[in-house]
Amino acid sequence: MASAGMEPQASGTRRNFAPWADANARPLLRIEDVSRRFGPIVAVDTLSLDIYEREFFALLGPSGCGKTTLLRMLAGFEAPDEGRILLGGEDIAPVPPHRRPVNMMFQSYALFPHLSVEGNIAFGLRQENLSKEEIAARVAEILTLVKLDGFGPRRPDQLSGGQRQRVALARSLVKRPRVLLLDEPLAALDKKLRAETQFELMELQRKLGTTFIVVTHDQEEAMILAHRIGVMDHGRLVQVAPPAEIYERPNSRWVADFIGDVNLLEGRMSDAGVIENTPAGRLRVADAAGAKFGDTVSVALRPEKIHLAPAASAGAPDNNATGTVWDIGYLGDMSIYKVKLDSGFVMKAAVANVARGTNPPVSLGDKVSLTWARESGVVLTK
Amino acid sequence: MSATGKRPLGARLIVWVPYLWLALFFLVPLAIVLKISLSQNALAQPPYLPVFDISAGWQGAREFFGALSFETYTLLFSDSLYFFSYLKSLEIAGLATLILLLIGFPIAYGIARSPRRVQPILFLLVILPFWTSFLIRIYAWINILQRDGLLNDVLLALGVIAQPVVWLSTDTAIYIGLVYSYLPFMVLPIYATLEKMDEALLEAAADLGCPRAKAFWLVTLPIARPGVVAGALLCFIPMVGEFVIPDLLGGSQTAMIGQTLWVEFFSNKDWPVAAAITVVLLCLLVVPIVLYEHLQKRALEGAR
Numbered sequence: 001m002a003s004a005g006m007e008p009q010a011s012g013t014r015r016n017f018a019p020w021a022d023a024n025a026r027p028l029l030r031i032e033d034v035s036r037r038f039g040p041i042v043a044v045d046t047l048s049l050d051i052y053e054r055e056f057f058a059l060l061g062p063s064g065c066g067k068t069t070l071l072r073m074l075a076g077f078e079a080p081d082e083g084r085i086l087l088g089g090e091d092i093a094p095v096p097p098h099r100r101p102v103n104m105m106f107q108s109y110a111l112f113p114h115l116s117v118e119g120n121i122a123f124g125l126r127q128e129n130l131s132k133e134e135i136a137a138r139v140a141e142i143l144t145l146v147k148l149d150g151f152g153p154r155r156p157d158q159l160s161g162g163q164r165q166r167v168a169l170a171r172s173l174v175k176r177p178r179v180l181l182l183d184e185p186l187a188a189l190d191k192k193l194r195a196e197t198q199f200e201l202m203e204l205q206r207k208l209g210t211t212f213i214v215v216t217h218d219q220e221e222a223m224i225l226a227h228r229i230g231v232m233d234h235g236r237l238v239q240v241a242p243p244a245e246i247y248e249r250p251n252s253r254w255v256a257d258f259i260g261d262v263n264l265l266e267g268r269m270s271d272a273g274v275i276e277n278t279p280a281g282r283l284r285v286a287d288a289a290g291a292k293f294g295d296t297v298s299v300a301l302r303p304e305k306i307h308l309a310p311a312a313s314a315g316a317p318d319n320n321a322t323g324t325v326w327d328i329g330y331l332g333d334m335s336i337y338k339v340k341l342d343s344g345f346v347m348k349a350a351v352a353n354v355a356r357g358t359n360p361p362v363s364l365g366d367k368v369s370l371t372w373a374r375e376s377g378v379v380l381t382k
Numbered sequence: 383m384s385a386t387g388k389r390p391l392g393a394r395l396i397v398w399v400p401y402l403w404l405a406l407f408f409l410v411p412l413a414i415v416l417k418i419s420l421s422q423n424a425l426a427q428p429p430y431l432p433v434f435d436i437s438a439g440w441q442g443a444r445e446f447f448g449a450l451s452f453e454t455y456t457l458l459f460s461d462s463l464y465f466f467s468y469l470k471s472l473e474i475a476g477l478a479t480l481i482l483l484l485i486g487f488p489i490a491y492g493i494a495r496s497p498r499r500v501q502p503i504l505f506l507l508v509i510l511p512f513w514t515s516f517l518i519r520i521y522a523w524i525n526i527l528q529r530d531g532l533l534n535d536v537l538l539a540l541g542v543i544a545q546p547v548v549w550l551s552t553d554t555a556i557y558i559g560l561v562y563s564y565l566p567f568m569v570l571p572i573y574a575t576l577e578k579m580d581e582a583l584l585e586a587a588a589d590l591g592c593p594r595a596k597a598f599w600l601v602t603l604p605i606a607r608p609g610v611v612a613g614a615l616l617c618f619i620p621m622v623g624e625f626v627i628p629d630l631l632g633g634s635q636t637a638m639i640g641q642t643l644w645v646e647f648f649s650n651k652d653w654p655v656a657a658a659i660t661v662v663l664l665c666l667l668v669v670p671i672v673l674y675e676h677l678q679k680r681a682l683e684g685a686r
């Protein structure tokens with residue numbers, strides 16, 4: 001399951017969408033060296049980021065890394081201590097929250113308990129002095145869009161968690177913001193509803209063309225939803241890239257470890273593409289990522305890229321490790337084998353459960369050999 | 383435990399305790415008062431007729447019910463004294479409730495918005511007056527409000543007034559006493575609703591284009607409404623029937639219904655009239671409450 005969902009899902013429109021690679025493209029939102037401190041805590045630390053029109057951007061990071069703080073600065077609830085935020089080329093520092101063309105969907109939804117679903121959704125429109133007819137029309141339209149027809153007269157406390165989530169979404173979308181900020185929009189939903197809602201969110205974003213910035217600490221969710229992911233740690237962005245790149249070419253040990261499952265094998269760079277003295281013996285990689293002779297590097301190896309087989313008497317000298325099966329984690333669609341190498345290092349290999357059967361190809365305590373292609377290892381110098 | 387799903391006897395009895403309590407200490411006394419109000423004044427012990435005598439049997443019961451009449455109520459409605467007494471009570475209680483709201487809401491709001499650490503202390507300060515006896519506090523006010531009392535001293539010293547002002551035995555003194563005594567009952571329910579309110583709602587309002595000041599009217603106030611209503615009822619109802627404060631602080635020219643009741647009961651020894659005053663007062667107070675409940679329910683159902 002985990003790694004199946006991890007594979008980037010490229011739809012036709014997504015593949016062609018890459019304004020960040022275009023030198024002439026002008027970002028819709030530009031965050032320039034923004035910092036925000038709370039006493040001794042640096043919640044956001046000289047962070048810079050460009051986000052483009054129609055982009056679906058995901059901020060991913062562990063708890064407390066400053067994701068919410070960054071969103072709140074975009075919405076105007078916090079002011080940066082340093083740096084600038086430009087929207088469409090203009091500094092929005094002097095614009096109060098109620099005048100920003102930015103809407104936020106709150107982590108707690110923050111629905112008004114004294115208003116019905118309609119009342120909640122119409123709240124923002126009423127502030128724009130629109131005619132009664134127009135408000136009614138737009139509320140009805142958005143209710144259809146989020147599949148809540150007929151729920152208009154209900155109160156928030158008469159709704160399920162998923163319905164409340166969609167009311168909150170509708171309420172922030174109906175204002176037609178230039179940027180929609182979503183703070184863990186799906187955190188309160190169960191796994192199945194979450195998966196459905198993820199696709200609904202993508203659909204909606206594609207249909208409306210609004211720029212979405214979604215905060216999540218669920219990496220799978222970020223992978224599925226976003227054009228690009230910004231991985232945050234301690235108030236800084238450590239890598240900003242499309243999901244496939246983040247997964248296949250993490251730029252640091254930290255990112256490789258944070259996103260998905262990984263084996264990190266440390267060793268010394270010797271010949272071109274050869275790393276010696278790793279716990280798994282000598283490794284060969286296709287791309288040395290600029291590491292020089294003698295550098296200490298780590299090779300990141302995803303479990304699903306490792307081939308596991310009963311130990312052969314003789315194998316290739318490189319990218320080949322033997323050990324005994326230490327633990328088997330059955331996940332349904334696949335199993336994670338933990339293999340204790342002869343060096344004592346424990347490596348993880350994922351094996352798809354192709355055939356439905358009771359006899360696993362290898363069992364606990366068996367001698368196995370692990371092999372992988374030269375292209376599979378990613379050299380990390382940071 | 384029990385497969386039938388029936389709750390144990392004890393649990394079922396517990397449910398009936400409040401009903402039993404209400405029946406014993408509310409419905410039965412109310413029935414007695416109602417009965418007295420339908421009786422006639424008499425020089426006897428008890429001072430009214432007829433008296434129900436169970437030993438007289440069926441015949442006696444029929445005579446008893448035959449002797450009940452609405453005469454006292456006719457008297458009540460024909461004498462303008464009672465009418466004006468009711469009116470005065472409603473007026474004073476109504477205005478005092480309004481003043482209490484204007485003072486109580488900002489206090490409750492202030493407490494609810496202050497840092498979490500100091501909230502318990504502020505809360506304590508609001509209920510601190512309860513530590514001393516109500517009567518003593520009212521007597522203290524007599525001291526403050528009298529001609530050479532603290533209030534006049536301070537105002538004279540500040541040069542606000544040139545001559546001592548007569549505070550005591552005026553409606554102003556009644557209002558001061560009422561507002562002072564009932565303030566905690568206004569502040570606490572409002573504080574309870576405001577304290578529960580999620581701060582994120584105000585951010586959501588701002589995010590949706592609503593400036594802070596406007597959000598107070600569109601979000602804070604509607605959410606605090608149950609507390610406001612509870613506070614208003616909690617103050618208004620007992621204030622209408624208030625006796626001690628108008629008696630001690632008010633003048634002889636202001637007769638609130640509580641005082642009229644007292645006079646009928648203790649001076650005139652006219653129990654039926656006193657009982658009838660009580661029944662009418664009860665109706666006056668119950669009708670608006672029931673009406674409000676009804677409207678509230680309708681509003682909840684047809685929420686928009």
Ligand SMILES: Nc1ncnc2c1ncn2[C@@H]1O[C@H](COP(=O)(O)OP(=O)(O)OP(=O)(O)O)[C@@H](O)[C@H]1O
Pocket residue numbers: 038041042043061062063064065066067068069070217
């Ligand atoms: N108002 C505040 N006062 C003091 N510290 C704060 C405040 N808001 C946030 N912080 C601190 O700033 C850091 C970043 O908080 P933030 O809420 O942005 O994290 P997050 O990435 O959204 O975490 P999570 O995934 O748990 O929601 C945390 O260490 C937090 O304790």
Ligand SMILES: [Mg+2]
Pocket residue numbers: 067068069107183
């Ligand atoms: Mg957060």
